[in-house]
Amino acid sequence: MTPPSSSLPRTTVRTVMRTLGALTLPTLSCFLLAVHYLRSGDLGMVVVCLSLPGLFFLRQAWVRPVLQVAFAAGMVAWLLTMLDLVQFRQVVGLPWLRLALILGSVAVVTGSGALFLETDILRQRFSRRPEAVLVQAGAFLLTVCALLPAQAKVSFPILLVERFFPGFGVLQILGMGLYAAWIAGKLTDPERAPLVRARLWLFFSVVFFGQLALGLAGWEQFLMTGDLHLPVPALILAGPIYRGEGVFMLILFLSTVLLVGPAWCSHLCYIGAWDHQASLRTKRPQGMSSWAFPARLGIFVLVMVTALGLRLLGAHWTWAVTLAAGFGLVGVGIMAAISRKMGVMAHCTVFCPIGLAAVGLGRLLPWRLRINQDCDACGRCARACRYGALEPEHLANRKPGLSCTLCGDCIHRCRDNRLSYGFARLAPTASRHLFILLITTLHAVFLATARI
Numbered sequence: 001m002t003p004p005s006s007s008l009p010r011t012t013v014r015t016v017m018r019t020l021g022a023l024t025l026p027t028l029s030c031f032l033l034a035v036h037y038l039r040s041g042d043l044g045m046v047v048v049c050l051s052l053p054g055l056f057f058l059r060q061a062w063v064r065p066v067l068q069v070a071f072a073a074g075m076v077a078w079l080l081t082m083l084d085l086v087q088f089r090q091v092v093g094l095p096w097l098r099l100a101l102i103l104g105s106v107a108v109v110t111g112s113g114a115l116f117l118e119t120d121i122l123r124q125r126f127s128r129r130p131e132a133v134l135v136q137a138g139a140f141l142l143t144v145c146a147l148l149p150a151q152a153k154v155s156f157p158i159l160l161v162e163r164f165f166p167g168f169g170v171l172q173i174l175g176m177g178l179y180a181a182w183i184a185g186k187l188t189d190p191e192r193a194p195l196v197r198a199r200l201w202l203f204f205s206v207v208f209f210g211q212l213a214l215g216l217a218g219w220e221q222f223l224m225t226g227d228l229h230l231p232v233p234a235l236i237l238a239g240p241i242y243r244g245e246g247v248f249m250l251i252l253f254l255s256t257v258l259l260v261g262p263a264w265c266s267h268l269c270y271i272g273a274w275d276h277q278a279s280l281r282t283k284r285p286q287g288m289s290s291w292a293f294p295a296r297l298g299i300f301v302l303v304m305v306t307a308l309g310l311r312l313l314g315a316h317w318t319w320a321v322t323l324a325a326g327f328g329l330v331g332v333g334i335m336a337a338i339s340r341k342m343g344v345m346a347h348c349t350v351f352c353p354i355g356l357a358a359v360g361l362g363r364l365l366p367w368r369l370r371i372n373q374d375c376d377a378c379g380r381c382a383r384a385c386r387y388g389a390l391e392p393e394h395l396a397n398r399k400p401g402l403s404c405t406l407c408g409d410c411i412h413r414c415r416d417n418r419l420s421y422g423f424a425r426l427a428p429t430a431s432r433h434l435f436i437l438l439i440t441t442l443h444a445v446f447l448a449t450a451r452i
Contacts, residue, residue, distance in 0.1 A: 015121075018121050019121055019122070019125055022116060022119050022121045022122050023053075023056055023116075023122070025109070025112055025113050025116045026053075026056075026067060026071070026113040026116055026117060027053050027056075028109065028113070029071050029074060029109065029110045029111075029112070029113030030049050030050065030052045030053050030113075031049070031050070032074070032078075032106055032109060032110050033045075033049040033052075033070075033074040033077070033110060034046045034049035034050050036074070036077060036078060036081065037049060042167070043167055043168070044167045044168040044169065044170040044171055045170055047168070047171060048170050048171060048174050051174065052067065052070060055067060056125075058126075059125055059126055059127070059128050060126065060128050060129055060136065060181075060185070061126055061127055061128060061129055061130045061132070061133040061136075062129075062132070062133045062135075062136035062137040062140065062181055062185075063126050064117050064122065064123070064126040064133075065133065065137040066137050066140050066141065066177075066181075067113070067114070067117055068114040068117050069114075069141060071110055071111055071112075071113040071114040071117075072111060072114050074110045074111070074113075075107045075108070075110045075111030075114075078103060078106050078107035078110055079103075079104070079107045081103060082099070082100055082103035082104055082107065085099055085103070086099065086100050129185060131188070132184065132185050132188045134433065134437075135184045135185070135188055135433045135436050135437050135440075136181040136182075136184045136185050137181070138184075138437045138441075139177075139180040139181050139183075139184035139436075139437055139440045139441055139444070140177040140178065140180055140181040141177070142180075142437070142441040143173075143176050143177045143179075143180040143440075143441050143444045143445060144173055144174070144176075144177040146441065146445050147159070147172075147173045147176060147177075147445060147448055147449075148170075148173060150445075150449060151169050151170070151173065156225065157169065158224075158449050159172045159173070159448060159449070160172065160221065160222070160448075163221040164221060172448060173448075176444045176445070176447070176448045177444075179444055179447075180440050180441055180443075180444035183196070183200060183440055183443070183444075184436055184437065184440040187436045187439075187440065188433070188436060190411060190412040191412055193408060193409075193411075193412065194384070194407075194408070194409040194412065197266075197267065197407065197408070197409070198276060198277075198280075200267075200443060201266075201267055201268075201272070201273045201276065202273045202276075202277065204268070204270065204273065204443065204446065204447055204450075205270045205271070205273035205274065207447060208231075208270040208450055208451070209231070209270065211223075211451050211452075212231065212451070212452050215451070215452070222451065223451055223452060224451040224452055229246075229452065230321065230324050230325060230328060231270060231271070231328075231452060232271070232324055232325075232327060232328040232331070233269055233270075233271050233272075233352055233353075233354040233355075234303055234324070234327060234328075234352065234353045234354055235249075235324055236249045236250055236253050236354050237250065237303075237304065237307075237353055237354060237357060238303050238304060238306070238307035238324070238353070239307075241304060241307040241308050241311065242307040242308075242310050242311050242320055243311075244311065253354065253357075253358075254361075256268060256442060257357075257358055257361045257362060257365075258365070259438050259442065260367065260406070260435065260438050260439050260442065261358075261361075261362035261365045261367035261406060262358040262359040262361075262362035262367075262404070262405045262406060263362075263367075263405060263406045263407075263435070263439055264354075264358045264405075265348055265352075265354075265355050265358050265359070265405040266387075266405035266406060266407035267407070267439050267442070267443060268439075268442060268443065268446055269348075269354070269355075270450070271331070271347075271352075272345070272347075272348050272352075272355075274332070274335055274347075275335045275339050275345040275346070275347040275348050276345060276348075276386060278335040278336060278339040278340045278345075278347075279339045279340070279342075279343050279344055279345045279346075279386045280343075280386075281340045281343070282340065282341065282342065282343030283343070284343060284383060285342065285343035285344045285382075285383065285385065285386055285388070286342045286343055286344060287388065287391055288344060288349065288388030288391060288401075288403070292349065292350050292388070292403075293402065295350055296349070296350045296351075296355075296356050297356065299350070299351060299353060300353040300356045300357075303327070303353045304353070306323065307320075310323075330351075331347050331351055331352065332347075334346050334347045334350075334351050335347045343386065344386055344387070344388050345386045345387055348387070348405075349387055349388055349403045355405075358405070359402055359403060359404070359405065360402075362405075362406075363402075366422075366423050366424040367406060367421075367422070367423055367435070368421075368422040368423075369389075369400045369404050369406060369408075369410075369411075369419065369420075369421065369422070370419070370420050370421070370422040370428070371394075371395065371398040371399065371400065371418065371419060372398070372418040372419070372420075373398060374416075374418060375395060375398060375418045375419075376418075377392065377395040377396060378415075379392070379395070380413045380414060380415065381395075381410035381411075381413045381414055381419055382395070382410075383413070384409045384410045384413045385409065385410050386407075386409070387401075387403045387404060387405055387407070388401060388403050389401040389402075389403045389404035389405075390404075390410060406421070406435070408421065408432075408435075411432075420432065421435050423435070
């Protein structure tokens with residue numbers, strides 16, 4: 001009689017063989033799509049299609065819906081090709097029925113790859129982290145769907161890979177989609193989210209200024225257009241007022257605020273990451289002074305009035321550049337001297353005009369940090385807030401201060417889950433996942449395209 005333990009290898013082998021059999025049609029779908037793009041001469045898409053089977057090894061739950069969307073889109077591509085060729089043959093009087101049957105069959109086989117991913121064996125294979133499947137799959141698809149039109153519609157190569165290897169920018173798009181799915185999964189873990197956010201934010205800033213340094217060193221491919229401007233956030237508003245044009249960054253900023261409210265300041269600002277790192281030098285943040293908001297409003301008005309005055313007076317551009325550079329250097333000094341000492345992001349919460357615009361406009365949107373009515377004001381959350389938005393009076397009123405940027409660092413500090421993201425009438429978990437989905441997509445898209 002065969003010992004029971006010997007059946008384990010046979011069971012494992014059967015499972016492997018069943019899995020390989022179930023993956024045969026999805027793999028064939030990938031190769032058929034590669035053939036389609038090889039026929040059209042799109043080598044970048046050929047490499048992407050041949051790379052898709054590599055996702056089979058990830059075993060994450062989000063891989064399955066992403067591949068299903070890819071196979072459905074591939075089926076549509078084959079059907080559109082079939083219609084074009086059939087119409088051409090009809091016009092020139094050539095037989096077309098056999099061609100339609102062949103290409104229609106290929107389209108059905110490609111689309112069937114999506115159905116095979118619904119089998120039990122593949123559902124079991126792609127079953128890791130099911131709680132994050134919608135966030136991760138959504139981040140991948142939204143990132144890809146945002147970058148593909150950007151690559152196609154912008155008059156110059158906006159992706160770095162496209163600049164160095166023309167025709168292969170789609171590989172960077174695939175990579176950014178995978179990156180978005182990966183970091184979305186990291187951010188869904190409340191305990192790790194604050195550290196992950198800080199690292200991603202700093203990484204974005206390093207890439208942004210690293211590309212600027214390489215561009216200034218002579219590698220023009222790392223610059224957006226070659227028309228340089230100072231990387232001072234205040235110029236997003238003041239620049240168009242002074243120039244009367246150049247509203248691209250302003251539109252980008254307003255679009256971001258429209259999607260995620262004031263989270264621009266805690267996730268996407270290339271300067272804010274510096275202020276955050278400076279504030280972390282002090283473990284326990286000090287409270288914000290009562291004069292912080294009046295000073296912030298005064299600085300905002302002063303910067304805007306100065307920009308308008310320079311324009312009305314017809315001041316030479318060197319004056320504008322000198323004042324802007326000086327303003328930026330003062331901001332860096334505030335980070336080094338005040339943020340570092342107080343543990344509060346003084347530059348972002350008092351000095352930066354774009355920060356006031358972000359939190360002010362953010363109040364018009366339904367994104368909120370919710371403090372439950374049963375909050376006991378223990379102050380644990382305040383010790384994690386570097387924006388001074390959870391002072392005792394804020395906790396007493398069950399409403400965070402105006403300086404809140406939805407960074408989320410405070411949420412995991414609450415022992416009783418009395419803090420949460422809120423969006424309209426969505427439940428806290430759904431609101432948090434929607435926020436992660438949007439901010440992750442924006443981070444990935446900005447990382448791929450944001451240059452000076």
